[in-house]
Structures are given as structure tokens and as C-alpha cells.
Amino acid sequence: MRLVAVLLVFLAGCATAPRQPPLEPIAWPDDSLAVQLQVLNRVSWGANRSSAAEIARLGTGGWLAAQLQPGSASLPPEIQARIDEMSISRRSLVDLGAELENRRLALQKAAADERKAERQAFNEDLQRLAREAQTRMLLRALYSPNQLEDQLTWFWLNHFNVFQYKGPLRALVADYEERAIRPHVLGRFRELLGATARHPAMLIYLDNARNSAGRINENYARELMELHTLGVDGGYTQADVEALARILTGWSLDLASGELARFYPRRHDYSDKLFLGRTVKGSGARELDVALDMLAQHPATARFVSRKLAMFFVADEPGDALVARMSQSFLDTSGDIPSVLRTMFASPEFRASLGTKFKDPLHYALSALRLVLDERALPDAQPVIGALARMGEPLYARATPDGYPLTRADWASPGQLATRFEIARGVAYRVPVRIWDAPLGALSDTTRGTLAQASSPQEWNLLLLSSPEFMVR
Amino acid sequence: MNRRSFLASLPLLYAGRLFAAPAAPARFLLVFLRGGYDAANVLVPLSSSYYYDTRPNIAIPRSAALPVNSDWGLHPALAESLHPLYTRGEAAFIAFAGTHDTSRSHFETQDSIELGQPQGTRSYASGFMNRLAAELGGRGAISFTNQLPVTFRGTAQVANVALNIAARPGVDERQSRLIAQMYAGSALGTQVAEGFAARDAVMRDLGEEMIAANRNAVTARAFEKQAQRVAKLMRSDYRLGFVDVGGWDTHVGEGGAQGTLATRLDELGRGLAALCNAMGDAWRDTVVLVVSEFGRTFRENGNRGTDHGHGTVYWALGGGVRGGRVAGEQVRVARDTLFQDRDYPVLNEYRALLGGLFARVYGLDNEALARIFPGAAPKDLALV
Numbered sequence: 001m002r003l004v005a006v007l008l009v010f011l012a013g014c015a016t017a018p019r020q021p022p023l024e025p026i027a028w029p030d031d032s033l034a035v036q037l038q039v040l041n042r043v044s045w046g047a048n049r050s051s052a053a054e055i056a057r058l059g060t061g062g063w064l065a066a067q068l069q070p071g072s073a074s075l076p077p078e079i080q081a082r083i084d085e086m087s088i089s090r091r092s093l094v095d096l097g098a099e100l101e102n103r104r105l106a107l108q109k110a111a112a113d114e115r116k117a118e119r120q121a122f123n124e125d126l127q128r129l130a131r132e133a134q135t136r137m138l139l140r141a142l143y144s145p146n147q148l149e150d151q152l153t154w155f156w157l158n159h160f161n162v163f164q165y166k167g168p169l170r171a172l173v174a175d176y177e178e179r180a181i182r183p184h185v186l187g188r189f190r191e192l193l194g195a196t197a198r199h200p201a202m203l204i205y206l207d208n209a210r211n212s213a214g215r216i217n218e219n220y221a222r223e224l225m226e227l228h229t230l231g232v233d234g235g236y237t238q239a240d241v242e243a244l245a246r247i248l249t250g251w252s253l254d255l256a257s258g259e260l261a262r263f264y265p266r267r268h269d270y271s272d273k274l275f276l277g278r279t280v281k282g283s284g285a286r287e288l289d290v291a292l293d294m295l296a297q298h299p300a301t302a303r304f305v306s307r308k309l310a311m312f313f314v315a316d317e318p319g320d321a322l323v324a325r326m327s328q329s330f331l332d333t334s335g336d337i338p339s340v341l342r343t344m345f346a347s348p349e350f351r352a353s354l355g356t357k358f359k360d361p362l363h364y365a366l367s368a369l370r371l372v373l374d375e376r377a378l379p380d381a382q383p384v385i386g387a388l389a390r391m392g393e394p395l396y397a398r399a400t401p402d403g404y405p406l407t408r409a410d411w412a413s414p415g416q417l418a419t420r421f422e423i424a425r426g427v428a429y430r431v432p433v434r435i436w437d438a439p440l441g442a443l444s445d446t447t448r449g450t451l452a453q454a455s456s457p458q459e460w461n462l463l464l465l466s467s468p469e470f471m472v473r
Numbered sequence: 474m475n476r477r478s479f480l481a482s483l484p485l486l487y488a489g490r491l492f493a494a495p496a497a498p499a500r501f502l503l504v505f506l507r508g509g510y511d512a513a514n515v516l517v518p519l520s521s522s523y524y525y526d527t528r529p530n531i532a533i534p535r536s537a538a539l540p541v542n543s544d545w546g547l548h549p550a551l552a553e554s555l556h557p558l559y560t561r562g563e564a565a566f567i568a569f570a571g572t573h574d575t576s577r578s579h580f581e582t583q584d585s586i587e588l589g590q591p592q593g594t595r596s597y598a599s600g601f602m603n604r605l606a607a608e609l610g611g612r613g614a615i616s617f618t619n620q621l622p623v624t625f626r627g628t629a630q631v632a633n634v635a636l637n638i639a640a641r642p643g644v645d646e647r648q649s650r651l652i653a654q655m656y657a658g659s660a661l662g663t664q665v666a667e668g669f670a671a672r673d674a675v676m677r678d679l680g681e682e683m684i685a686a687n688r689n690a691v692t693a694r695a696f697e698k699q700a701q702r703v704a705k706l707m708r709s710d711y712r713l714g715f716v717d718v719g720g721w722d723t724h725v726g727e728g729g730a731q732g733t734l735a736t737r738l739d740e741l742g743r744g745l746a747a748l749c750n751a752m753g754d755a756w757r758d759t760v761v762l763v764v765s766e767f768g769r770t771f772r773e774n775g776n777r778g779t780d781h782g783h784g785t786v787y788w789a790l791g792g793g794v795r796g797g798r799v800a801g802e803q804v805r806v807a808r809d810t811l812f813q814d815r816d817y818p819v820l821n822e823y824r825a826l827l828g829g830l831f832a833r834v835y836g837l838d839n840e841a842l843a844r845i846f847p848g849a850a851p852k853d854l855a856l857v
Contacts, residue, residue, distance in 0.1 A: 214775060216775050218781075447655050468655060
């Protein structure tokens with residue numbers, strides 16, 4: 001019985017639709033260096049000399065096409081070696097999760113004041129794994145040539161947010177990113193939905209691991225509709241939340257045995273459910289995919305997801321017309337993410353918006369570092385991890401399932417800006433020469449006049465990174 | 474800018490029916506418990522047998538609850554913090570409080586409360602605390618959060634500063650001036666100036682203490698420490714404040730007299746007591762209102778926790794608060810009085826009761842109140 005359940009999990013996870021044909025390249029008439037730098041600032045984590053050389057070589061249309069259908073990312077050997085050394089690269093979660101869970105269970109049996117050293121070691125191991133995941137994410141953001149894929153990995157992680165300080169999640173977030181998110185960020189939305197639903201990080205974070213017949217927990221059911229698919233105005237009711245919670249009963253995990261997702265038939269509610277106006281026959285594990293299919297194909301999901309992508313890549317309040325065209329692409333292609341993005345990149349709204357999106361702290365920090373470091377290796381990720389926490393946007397650490405907000409009003413407060421200038425100082429004073437300023441575009445008279453008052457190259461860098469021109473992407 | 478002298482030059486703006494010390498500006502701090510705290514296990518309906526029937530694993534036993542009145546008791550984790558304030562008459566509870574929003578979504582409901590707009594309208598450009606700040610002259614408002622909360626969005630300038638992370642500024646005075654100069658007259662000009670001013674106020678009021686504390690690791694007493702800092706800043710530089718505390722979304726293993734919620738309450742209670750102490754004389758004219766987006770399901774769920782509900786309990790604290798009582802409209806707690814057969818009903822709508830409170834605290838007239846809470850008739854619960 002158990003083997004059957006595991007097999008079902010595996011097969012269901014493999015459900016795929018045929019891939020879309022290659023996308024038409026985007027025609028890009030005005031292909032000046034200034035525009036290329038603006039596109040880089042928007043579609044990458046920030047322009048620098050090496051990425052500018054690449055977009056100049058391919059042209060903007062060619063570069064965007066390559067970003068939409070990238071090959072495997074090749075990182076500089078030194079960076080790749082640092083990632084390869086990490087435990088999160090060397091050990092699978094099946095193995096690591098089983099070891100940690102068995103250690104946790106053993107410690108749980110011991111009295112609170114016993115085995116102090118073991119407890120501390122356990123905690124330190126979790127902390128180290130979390131730090132590895134954060135470091136890996138920063139290194140890829142700084143050095144990966146597949147910048148769109150990389151930004152999307154953060155975007156979708158934020159969309160399907162989990163919080164690393166809940167339960168054992170510090171040990172799980174690296175795998176969540178690597179298996180549930182990254183392989184699908186330029187695939188179909190349905191794949192993301194299925195992979196996150198079956199990942200132990202999500203099963204634990206939104207409590208579905210404990211959702212069982214007669215002991216309903218509606219946490220995941222609600223957020224799955226409100227935050228992952230339909231959106232709060234997507235037309236579902238409290239009764240739909242309760243029905244979906246019953247559909248999801250029995251989906252849990254058994255880390256200690258190395259089962260990252262497991263369907264427990266005896267915990268499942270086998271009654272029929274009326275969900276979004278349709279009867280879902282009580283049939284066990286396959287109900288999950290029936291429900292996810294319904295959600296992934298729903299026009300409200302197409303609209304909600306398109307709008308969120310446009311908020312990230314175009315404007316805080318994207319126009320309805322653009323969102324409608326993106327939603328149409330979503331529905332026409334069964335949620336093919338590159339097709340939706342292509343519609344967006346080819347739109348006049350996208351071109352008109354370049355240079356106007358206010359950077360959130362992550363974009364701010366990464367764009368400063370990419371500009372300053374370019375191809376040089378980041379010596380130590382820890383100060384960057386600290387800076388992101390100080391600015392209120394640490395990696396894998398948004399406690400609530402909504403993920404970090406994406407608009408200017410969320411990040412342009414007085415305290416945020418004061419902190420941002422402190423971070424700018426931390427970066428600026430490590431560079432003894434003036435930073436390349438072309439990626440900031442044409443500087444205003446005021447900015448140029450202020451830069452002229454700098455008393456050293458370091459101070460010049462501080463002022464440049466603190467300027468209004470560097471706050472936008 | 475020297476905020477002390479700035480505020481001292483504006484006493485006329487606060488003229489009106491100030492409730493305690495007419496010469497000094499009243500202070501108001503909104504504490505938002507994000508996640509929907511389980512009100513039924515904090516202000517416990519002792520006289521309801523249905524409560525004990527439906528919470529077999531997590532109910533607070535009658536013997537453990539702290540005395541409030543014949544119907545209600547208080548969670549024992551608050552024995553040394555909130556309960557003494559209540560018995561001194563400096564804390565009141567408003568039961569069956571909340572919003573008519575029934576989405577049961579954390580984010581939707583938090584936003585709608587923070588915006589404070591009529592049901593069915595929603596503009597993220599204007600939160601009710603910002604509109605209150607504007608009515609009070611538009612200065613002296615601060616959020617003790619890393620990001621400016623939705624409730625403080627709007628035309629009045631509001632500072633924000635995260636008090637859990639701080640370090641000595643590295644950007645010096647001259648550099649600050651140069652940076653501010655780049656933004657002068659731009660859309661972000663006031664934010665940048667306000668950011669530097671708040672940074673200076675924090676250094677002036679908390680400077681060495683904060684940097685010394687920052688060397689230590691974050692402890693379970695984090696909120697207590699933070700609350701003391703809030704008090705210092707509100708005593709000297711700011712009179713309208715906001716702070717939020719997370720960690721209340723207890724879907725699983727909530728615990729009863731002890732456990733997850735109890736630990737959270739202990740930390741919160743200690744923080745509020747520390748705030749009261751650190752306010753000193755200023756506690757007399759301070760009102761702290763503790764709110765949350767919704768209550769939780771009245772019955773416990775299958776995981777010894779509770780899911781998203783509706784009505785909740787607000788707390789009003791302060792030296793001038795008419796405390797020692799449960800205020801507002803109430804109803805017998807039983808199955809047939811639950812909202813949609815699952816949650817506490819809302820009998821004291823938040824916009825109405827906040828309007829009533831602001832009328833008393835600041836002497837605002839109905840026109841001013843209508844600008845803060847359009848379309849809501851103020852409801853006077855005589856909280857101060």
C-alpha cells in the first residue's frame with residue numbers, strides 16, 4: 001500500500017504537457033547602449049560591464065530571447081567551486097532530511113537539560129545549511145549569465161513563500177529552491193504549483209502535513225487560492241476553502257524515512273467535494289491534481305499571476321490592458337511562463353516603463369554589488385546577508401505567506417532610505433576608484449553638482465550609490 | 474531638525490479637550506498583533522460551557538484564569554504584566570471588536586483595518602493613522618517598523634525606524650547633507666530628510682544604550698527591549714506611533730495555559746509593561762491600543778490549534794484609560810451567538826470605536842472624525 005502511494009506521488013509529479021514551440025524573437029528598434037543598460041537594469045539584477053558587453057553582442061531582442069530560453073547556467077569556475085563545496089550541493093534532501101529528522105527525534109526524547117552539546121550542534125547545522133542556501137542564491141544572482149531565470153527564481157520563491165525559521169525549514173529551503181522552484185521558473189505555472197504543493201517545505205510551512213480527515217486544517221487551502229492562484233478577489237468562498245482543505249487531506253511527509261512527500265490514504269477524506277462549482281469525486285491522492293488543474297486553468301489565476309509578474313517587471317500599478325494581454329497568453333498556452341513574459345517584454349508598456357521601477361532592498365543591494373564587483377568574486381556573503389536583514393528583506397525569511405511586497409510605497413519610507421544610504425556607504429568605501437556610472441543613465445544637474453563636491457573616490461561612490469538615479473531600475 | 478523644539482513651538486495645534494494633561498500633547502500608540510491572535514484564549518469566556526465543550530485540549534481552565542469579572546478571565550501568562558495594569562484600572566478590554574470584512578484573509582483584513590475606509594472602497598494611498606496625523610498638524614508621527622505600514626501611508630509625513638536592528642551611523646553629517654541635497658525638491662525629498670531626522674532622534678534618545686545592546690544576540694526579550702525604546706522616543710520626540718508584533722497565527726499546537734500562545738503572550742505582556750514603566754509621567758496622557766486583524770475559530774481545529782475567525786478583543790491601556798472593565802457591546806457566549814456558527818461576532822466595529830476614542834483623546838469634532846473615518850458614526854465607549 002505504501003509503495004503504491006509513493007509511486008502515485010512520483011507519477012503525479014511527472015505530469016507534463018508538450019512544450020511550446022520556440023518563441024518569436026522580439027523586434028527592438030531602438031537598440032542604443034543607453035536602452036540596453038536600462039533593459040539590463042530591469043531584466044537582470046543590475047547592469048555591469050560584462051553584462052553590457054553581452055547585450056551589445058546579441059542585441060536587445062537577441063539577449064531577451066536567450067534569457068527566455070536559456071541553456072544551463074555556467075558560472076565562473078571559482079564561484080561554481082564554492083557552490084559545489086556546500087553540503088546542500090553534496091547531499092540530497094532525502095539523505096540529509098532523514099539524518100536531521102532522526103537527530104531531532106532523538107533529542108526530543110531526551111530531557112530538556114540533557115544533551116546540550118548535541119542540541120547546540122543540531123542548531124548550528126541548521127544555521128549552516130540556511131547560510132549556504134543564502135550564499136548560493138547571492139552568488140548566482142551576482143554571477144549567473146541567466147539573469148532572468150535567476151530573478152524569476154526569487155520571484156517565484158517569493159510567490160510561493162516559505163519561512164526558514166518554521167520547524168526544520170532551514171534544512172529544506174535550499175532543496176525547495178533547487179527542485180520545486182528553479183527548474184520550473186521558465187516552464188509552466190502548473191509545474192510550479194504541483195512541485196510546491198508536494199515539497200516538504202510547503203507541506204510543513206502551511207500545515208498541510210497535519211491536515212487530515214476529521215482534523216481539518218485549512219491553512220494551505222486558503223493560501224493556495226488567495227496567494228498562489230486565484231487571488232483574494234478570485235471568486236472563491238469560505239465553502240471552497242473548506243472543500244479544498246478536505247481534498248488536500250492526507251498529503252504529508254515522512255522525513256525520517258526519507259519520504260519528502262507522502263500520501264496517507266487513511267488520513268484522507270474520501271467524501272465527494274463541491275469545489276468551485278464542480279464535484280470532485282472522493283478518490284484519494286489524485287484529487288490533488290484535479291484541484292490543481294482547476295486552479296491553474298482558472299482565468300482568475302491567469303489574471304492574478306500576470307498582474308504580479310507585471311508588478312515585478314513593469315510597474316507598481318500595471319495597466320489593465322497589459323495584464324489582459326498577458327492573461328490571454330497565459331490561457332492560450334496553458335500557463336507557459338516564457339510566453340507570458342514575451343508578451344510583456346514586447347509591449348509598449350514595458351519599454352515606456354524602463355528606469356521607473358523603485359528598487360526593493362534586494363535589487364538595490366545586488367545592483368550595487370554587481371556594479372562594483374562585476375566579474376570579481378564576492379569575498380564573503382555574510383555582510384550582504386546582514387545588509388538584507390537590516391533593510392528588511394532577508395532571503396527565505398519573510399514570515400508570512402504573502403511574500404515581500406513589490407511596490408515603491410512599500411520600500412521608499414524614511415527609515416528605509418536612511419538605512420539604504422548606510423548600506424551604500426558599506427559598499428562604496430571598499431572601492432578605491434570611481435564606479436562606472438553609465439548604468440545610471442543621464443545624471444541630473446543636481447546629482448552631478450553634488451558628486452563634484454565629493455572629497456574622495458570613496459565618497460563619490462557613496463553619493464553615486466545614494467543618488468536618486470540609482471534607486472530605480 | 475530638532476524635533477523637541479519644533480514640537481514645543483506647536484502647542485496650540487493640540488488645543489481641545491485633552492483628557493489628562495491639557496498642556497501636553499496626548500500620545501497614541503497602535504500595537505498591531507499580526508496573524509490574528511486567539512482572543513478567546515486571552516480574554517477567556519469563563520461562564521461559557523460551550524467554550525469548554527469545544528476546546529477540549531486548549532481551553533484555559535477556570536482555575537488557571539486570572540480574575541477579570543464574573544464572565545471573563547485573563548490568560549495566566551499575563552499575570553505579571555497586563556493583569557496588574559487591569560487591576561490598577563489602567564487597562565480595558567473591548568470584546569467582540571473587529572471589522573465587517575469577512576474574507577478571513579490575514580492580508581486583506583489587515584489592509585482594510587489599516588486603511589480604515591468604508592466597506593467596499595479601497596485606496597492604498599491613505600491609511601487612517603496618516604489621516605489622524607494630518608488632523609493633528611501633520612508632524613510627530615513615527616512607525617517603529619522596518620517598512621512604513623499601510624495605515625501610515627498618505628499625505629502627512631511619517632518617519633519610520635526599525636528598533637530591533639541598529640548601528641551607529643556611518644554616513645556623517647556632511648555626507649547626509651550632500652545626499653539630502655540630491656533629493657531636495659524631488660518626490661523623495663521629504664522622506665530622505667525625515668529619515669535623517671529620525672536617525673538623529675534615535676541616536677539622541679537611545680544612542681549608547683542601543684549600540685551596547687546591539688552587541689548581544691537577539692533574545693526572547695526582544696520585544697521588551699524594543700518597547701522600552703518605543704517609550705523613550707514617544708516620551709521625547711514623537712506622539713503618534715505604530716508598532717507590530719507577529720507570530721499569532723496558531724493553526725497548530727497552540728497550547729493552553731502553557732505552550733506557544735502563552736509564550737508569545739508572556740513576551741508581549743512584558744513588553745507592554747516595560748513600555749508603561751519607561752513612559753514615566755507621560756503614561757498619564759498615553760493611550761496604547763492593541764488590535765489584531767481577526768479572532769480565530771471558536772472551536773479548536775484538528776491540530777490543537779485554531780483557524781481564521783472573525784470577532785476579536787482589543788485592549789486599551791494607559792494612565793488615563795478608564796480601565797478595570799470590559800467595554801463595549803457584549804453578548805452571551807454560546808453556540809447560537811457565534812457568527813456563521815464558527816466565530817465571535819463583531820458588535821463593536823473598529824472604525825466607530827476608534828472614532829469615539831479619538832474624539833475623547835484629541836477633542837476632534839465630527840467633521841474631523843469624518844475625514845479620518847469617512848462614513849462611520851463615532852461610537853463612544855468612554856475609554857478615557
